[in-house]
Amino acid sequence: MTYQGVLTKMETEFSEPIQYYLVFESDFINMNQMLDKTISIQFVKYQCLSCGLDKPIFRQGFCKSCFFDIPQTxxxxxxxxxxxxxxxxxxxxxxxxxxxxxxxxxxxxxxxxxxxxxxxxxxxxxxxxxxxxxxxxxxxxxxxxxxxxxxxxxxxxxxxxxxxxxxxxxxxxxxxxxxxxxxxxxxxxxxxxxxxxxxxxxxxxxILFPVLHYPKKPKSLNLTKAQNYTGKLVGIKGQYLIFEDETVFNIRSNEGLVVNISII
Structure with a gap:
């Protein structure tokens, strides 16, 4: 199954452990249910959270022109x-x-x-x-x-x-x-x-986070550079997805990226 949408910070529900939801325009994923499963993340394009245009993201999910104009930044x-x-x-x-x-x-x-x-x-x-x-x-x-x-x-x-x-x-x-x-x-x-x-x-x-294994040497995924990544999800903490090979992906830092997410 493949989902496509623009990344925004995961919604959370306070429980033991914390429940995480990746919310797209017409769908959502309960990320806790993805634990111990292999998922693929593919970069599709940019989509500024303010103007909606396919322009490189500058900071906080916004293109450069919006970042220096809107009150949210x-x-x-x-x-x-x-x-x-x-x-x-x-x-x-x-x-x-x-x-x-x-x-x-x-x-x-x-x-x-x-x-x-x-x-x-x-x-x-x-x-x-x-x-x-x-x-x-x-x-x-x-x-x-x-x-x-x-x-x-x-x-x-x-x-x-x-x-x-x-x-x-x-x-x-x-x-x-x-x-x-x-x-x-x-x-x-x-x-x-x-x-x-x-x-x-x-x-x-x-606060208890849904983590099966913590990384010893976490390495950050640059999705726009790599274009795609596949790995087994073993934890979620903060706004990070943690994978078995110690790759970590910060959803908050990648807001404004349109991605395909597949469960393999």
Whole structure:
């Protein structure tokens, strides 16, 4: 059976283990059901997630012209402290920016390759943690807008990492951490504007991923260069497909690629 569609990040369902779904325009695949099966992935063409044209993808599933124009890729997406909708100040599209920025946001700790601090909309918990491949996570503060979350993250970056090592995450070469203690120790560094939003009494969320075998030396698949790949799927973690030969394929990094996927 062969499926064709444009790649977007896998949808997830919080369960034990996490359920993953690859969603196309007219079909979807429960990727958990593909575990221990040989699948083939073939590159067909590009399809920008904004304009829909067959143009090389620049970043985040968008062609270069769209990336530098649409509000979904403005600097405040990656740097929440640059958010200005709370000041009624437009960056690219004030209506969109108010919709996204002026809603509850969470500053959290997640342990994927190490303990890191991050920001996401409250509505994206625990999806954000799953996408990062975190096996445990905890909320630190819940604030009413993205700006407050951003300045809190910036303040905490001096005392905790803000990046994930994808190879370490995929090898599962990680240790459990007491995130409640981490949260409590970081409380003193929260900016004054966000101190009232500190969450005092919560516990870790633990996440189990559907992985049969972890790779020892993961190697990333460049599908546009290889054009096609065939391998046995042995795990899914974060937004990565893990194959028996230790090849890994990051769905999120390949958004905007039209592919054929066949189960052999």
């Amino acid at each position: 403005a600097d405040w997406i990656m740097r929440p402290e640059l958010s200005t909708a709370h000041l009624d100040k437009e960056d690219r599209d004030l209506e969109y920016e108010k919709k996204v920025q002026l809603q509850p946001h969470i500053v959290y700790l997640a342990n994927s390759s190490n303990v890191k601090v991050g920001v996401t909309r409250k509505s994206q918990i625990p999806t954000r943690w799953i996408d990062q491949g975190a096996h445990e996570a905890i909320e630190i503060v819940e604030v009413p807008n993205r700006y407050l979350a951003g300045i809190t993250e910036v303040a905490l970056k001096d005392y905790v990492a803000d990046k994930t090592n994808w190879r370490t995450m995929l090898k599962n070469d990680i240790a459990d951490e007491d995130l409640v203690t981490w949260r409590d120790n970081l409380k003193q560094y929260i900016p004054d504007e966000a101190k009232d939003y500190y969450i005092e009494s919560n516990s870790e969320t633990n």
